[in-house]
Amino acid sequence: MPIKNQFSELFEHIKTWRHHIHQNPELMYDTIETSKFVETKLKEFGCDEVLTGIGRTGVVALIEGKKNISGKVIGLRADMDALPIQEQTNLDYSSNNPGVMHACGHDGHTAMLLGAAKYLADTRNFNGKVALIFQPAEEGGGGAKEMIEDGLVEKFNIQEFYGMHNMPGLELGRFSIKSGDFFAAADTFIIRIVGKGGHAAKPQETIDPILISSNLVMSLQSIASRNINPTKDVVVSVCTFQTDTVSYNVIPEIVTLKGTLRTFDKDVQNNAKDKIFSLSKSIAEAYGGKAEIEFNYGYPVMKNSVDDTEIAMSVAEKVTGKKTLNAEKIMGAEDFSYMLNSAKGAYILIGNGDTPSVHSPTYIFNDEILPIGSSYWAELVETKLQL
Ligand SMILES: [Zn+2]
Ligand SMILES: [Zn+2]
Incomplete structure (x- = not known):
């Protein structure tokens, strides 16, 4: 009909x-x-x-x-x-x-x-x-x-x-x-990487949050490729990478990353969330910086x-x-x-x-x-x- x-x-x-x-x-x-x-x-x-x-x-x-x-x-x-x-x-x-x-x-x-x-x-x-x-x-x-x-x-x-x-x-x-x-379920996260700003020509006196954050963005991709069962669905996307500077010769103090986690399975969601926290903290610390993380649960599956x-x-x-x-x-x-x-x-x-x-x-x-x-x-x- x-x-x-x-x-x-x-x-x-x-x-x-x-x-x-x-x-x-x-x-x-x-x-x-x-x-x-x-x-x-x-x-x-x-x-x-x-x-x-x-x-x-x-x-x-x-x-x-x-x-x-x-x-x-x-x-x-x-x-x-x-x-x-x-x-x-x-x-x-x-x-x-x-x-x-x-x-x-x-x-x-x-x-x-x-x-x-x-x-x-x-x-x-x-x-x-x-x-x-x-x-x-x-x-x-x-x-x-x-x-x-x-x-x-x-x-x-x-x-x-x-x-x-x-x-x-x-x-x-x-x-x-x-x-x-x-x-999918869609959650969001905000990661603030706190370093120590300074002159671009004296990097040894700074803790560069851009370097830490760049490393972190790459590492967050290992969640999908190395932590979660490949037969399960997961997306980790970093969509904002923002410094507190607008200059070409100042190393910033803070970088803010914003992104989203997409999953269908509760265990996958929890594992990926835990990994976002642990990677952020340990990578920031490895370089002498600090990570502040906010994770918000969004729409469910x-x-x-x-x-x-x-x-x-x-x-x-x-x-x-x-x-x-x-x-x-x-x-x-x-x-x-x-x-x-x-x-x-x-x-x-x-x-x-x-x-x-x-x-x-x-x-x-x-x-x-x-x-x-x-x-x-x-x-x-x-x-x-x-x-
Ligand atoms: Zn729409
Ligand atoms: Zn719509």
């Missing part, structure tokens, strides 16, 4: 909503106008309940099916926040907000879920309830966690969560999913349930008429993991075609996938909550 007819008719509206959201991007929890826009639409569609302020600026709408004897409630989630990027797409609906851009397609995710909300509120061909979840702060703010801590599961009695993200490089409108471990993955796959196939692809594990992170840790469910990818990657200033969400994504949501509800 192809895209639901109603979504072909709704297409122009969904596109207009997306362009409006795209033009007015907001960061993190500051999705004030976006949340208001979403709230207004959901009320206009006649959803049974529309609640705001869940997880600060999160919005949740509840729609009851024609029947509600199953007692089942499923949650569909879209993210609403943008990124601190200066848009370079030259679109006629480019960002009105300098330095802020919907470069991850969350405008599209929000519009697709609004499309589904309109359809579900109109038709109600299901048995149970659907919670439509519009989340702020996916990009590093843990908005999903805040919504969970605000009682999302208990308030609405949600038993299953479903999420969707567009994927550049994946065939336009094609779905891809993986059962079990899907997105995102795991799809086996049976919900199978259902998501077949729903996607029904919508597109094409086989759903088996995705590989992704070392990126998703805060939807907090929802999947609170209840079972599945997260799926929808192909955005051959476009620049997400988080690029030239990234463009492809409008052609809007009705496909909305249809997936609608079909998923009618399948999971069959009349």
Whole structure:
């Protein structure tokens, strides 16, 4: 079965909503106008309940099916926040907000879920309830966690969560999913290497933190290659190397390194973390310096349930008429993991075609996938909550 007819008719509206959201991007929890826009639409569609302020600026709408004897409630989630990027797409609906851009397609995710909300509120061909979840702060703010801590599961009695993200490089409108471990846990670390600054021409009087840090950056790569079982997944990336000088003839006092650890396995995570500490300390000390380390646990592993993955796959196939692809594990992170840790469910990818990657200033969400994504949501509800 192809895209639901109603979504072909709704297409122009969904596109207009997306362009409006795209033009007015907001960061993190500051999705004030976006949340208001979403709230207004959901009320206009006649959803049974529309609640705001869940997880600060999160919005949740509840729609009851024609029947509600199953007692089942499923949650569909879209993210609403943008990124601190200066848009370079030259679109006629480019960002009105300098330095802020919907470069991850969350405008599209929000519009697709609004499309589904309109359809579900109109038709109600299901048995149970659907919670439509519009989340702020996916990009590093843990908005999903805040919504969970605000009682999302208990308030609405949600038993299953479903999420969707567009994927550049994946065939336009094609779905891809993986059962079990899907997105990695993402932790961050800051290492301050403290040496002794001085004149570049008198290195013997200094403790050079650049030399120590250079050695350390190289050594941190031995964690993946020499400490962790090669059959396990791990990434250690140092992404910032910053001195406290701007000169070409002063040896700095301090170098700050910032980076990220990506893992799927608790033991691997603990071993790699311990090794980051021990290497930093011992290498700094070997050169007469000192290491100060800060390690922060980030988004946990995102795991799809086996049976919900199978259902998501077949729903996607029904919508597109094409086989759903088996995705590989992704070392990126998703805060939807907090929802999947609170209840079972599945997260799926929808192909955005051959476009620049997400988080690029030239990234463009492809409008052609809007009705496909909305249809997936609608079909998923009618399948999971069959009349
Ligand atoms: Zn993103
Ligand atoms: Zn995203």
